[in-house]
Structures are given as C-alpha cells and as structure tokens.
Amino acid sequence: MDQFMRRALELATLGRGQVSPNPMVGCVIVYDPEGAEPRIIGEGWHQRYGEAHAERNAIASVHPEDTHLLPQSTAYVTLEPCSHYGKQPPCADLLIEKRVGRVVCCNDDPNPLVAGQGFAKLRAAGIAVETGVLSEIGRELNARFFTFFEQNRPYIILKWAETSDGFIGATDSQPVKITGDLANRLVHRWRSEEDGIMVGTNTARLDNPRLNTRLWPGKNPTRIVIDNQLSLDQNLHLFDGSQPTIVYHQQENKVPTNHPNVIYSFTQSLNHSLENLHQRKIQSVLVEGGAALLQSFIEAGLWDEMRVFRSRMMLGKERLGSAIKAPVVQGALSSREMVGEDELTIYKNSPEK
C-alpha cells in the first residue's frame, strides 16, 4: 500500500511551483482484485493552478480497454478528494461516477470547503475509504497549504545571513555583503517559491532592497513592508510599482501617498498583519530582516523555518559599535550544507509529537 502512496506523492511533486495556492496532489489507480498481482492502470497529478485535479488526470490516463476494471481498483490519492465546485468540479463525484472500488488517502483536506465532506460523499456512495497513509510525508510536502488552513496564517520562513563573528550587518555605512554569489542566487530562488517577502522599516531604509528575483528565472513575490510610522522615503525601490507591495502601518488617521501597485493597510500588531495576509490568500512569507522584525517573529513563536547562512567573513572589531547582532537560532536542525563558501543551516519549528 505504501508503495503506491509513495508513487502518488512522487507524482504530486511534479506540480511544484505551478499549483499554489492549491496543494500538490498526486493519484495512482491500481487494479487490485483479491488474489491477483496489483497493477497500476492510471496515474495523474494536479499540474497547474485552475486546471484538472489529480484524480481527474489519473482517471483520464486509464486506457479505454481498462476502464471496466475501475470497480475492482483502488485510487491512491495524496489528499482527500474534493467535494465542492471550485475552478474544477468535485473529484469525489467523479470517483463515484466512475465506480472506483476503494479510495486510500494520505491527508484529509483542511480547506473548509472540503474538510471531511469528500470522504462523506464517497462513503455515502458505498465506496470504502481509508486515510492517514504516509500522512507525515504529505504534510511536509504541502506544509504551506496545511499551515495556512490550520493556523489561519501564512507559512513563515525566517532568513538571515550572519558573519563568523555573529552579526547580520552594521548601521554605519553601505549594506554589508555577507554571502557569496551562489547563496545570493539561492535566495532569489527562495523568493520565487513563496507568495510574499517581508522586511522591516530599518532594512527598507538602510538597504533600499528591490526584493525581486532578478538572479533566478521565477515569479516575483508580493513585497510586504512593516512601516508603523509611515516614515519611509517614497523614492525607495519598494514603491516603484514593479511588483505588488503591501505596507502595514499603525497610523489610523494618516492618508498615505498613493502609488500604483502599493496597498496600505492599517494593522495594530504583527498578528493582525498576518491575519490580513491570510485574508489576501498569501500562503507563505519569506522574512528577510532586519534583526528587530526577525526577533519579533521569534518572540511570538510565529515561524516555521529558520534558514541561516554563516559566512567566513568577520565584521571586525572596528565596526562593533554599529554592528547588528544575529538572532539566536531555535528549533530542530533539519539540514546543513555548503552553498559555495557559505554554510546554510535550516531549522524547523516542529511541535512536539
């Protein structure tokens, strides 16, 4: 059974980068009457946002001479089949219509539009249903999707680069270059993989970042900046209209300058801003600093991953006076590798099991 679910999970990953904010989903249809050697007769995955779901693609891939085998077959799906009309009709209805014998799933769908109703439909039609097979792997695969629906906030990745003496920069002059080219390119790839990228006021002011993906051929994320006092210079790259930008501020009565492609939103706290991002269907955010913003996420326990680069360079004693200390890492060590000359360590905030 695991073997077929593993194959379905593998198929699901083929949708990576194409299906957000939908989950990656794979489906394998196995002809497995009692006493016979099981045989895969169909495979499919959710390929692109708005297009056919995994189950529909898998059913469509079954050879016409094999469709009569469906009542004696099991559909292995990595997510509970949907029960609602979204951009696509319900997969549960399709499986019922095609008289698939049995359905085995990896994860239940947390989307309130589905949430158990897919299974209920199948069971009501007399189809045997089993769920929870390799569920940890499925949750990891769609961590953004599950966090978004279960915690009502985006998946949060804290990212920073620190010098070998433990600093992420200095306030005295130009931005400090800490990491090398390979690491920088990887960060642009990460930006393209998330819906949003966030910085605080000081980083916006001191670094004047573009927060785009110019070093990687991927989509630009929505830029998010916390500017509580609405004090940022309006000539910063963030306000150039080249990509959507959301500015969270705390000035209830101040009318911000109007810029194309810039949304101003009054929020009272970080939590409130995350709620607002959830309403805007931003499923994940890469937080790129600075220290104060990273620290406020850490203190609130509002993070899922820390991605930390450690470079060989030292900031040096002469700049200690204006040096900005790196946050203290937390969580469980997930991976460690070299990216060019820089060491990358990823930590996950996995709750106790």
Ligand code: AOF
């Ligand atoms: C499935 N199989 O392959 C996927 C599912 O707007 P729609 O119609 O594309 O629906 C999107 C929702 O459907 C998504 O939020 C999630 O709950 C479910 N995704 N379900 O049965 C699939 N991608």
Ligand code: ZN
């Ligand atoms: Zn579906």
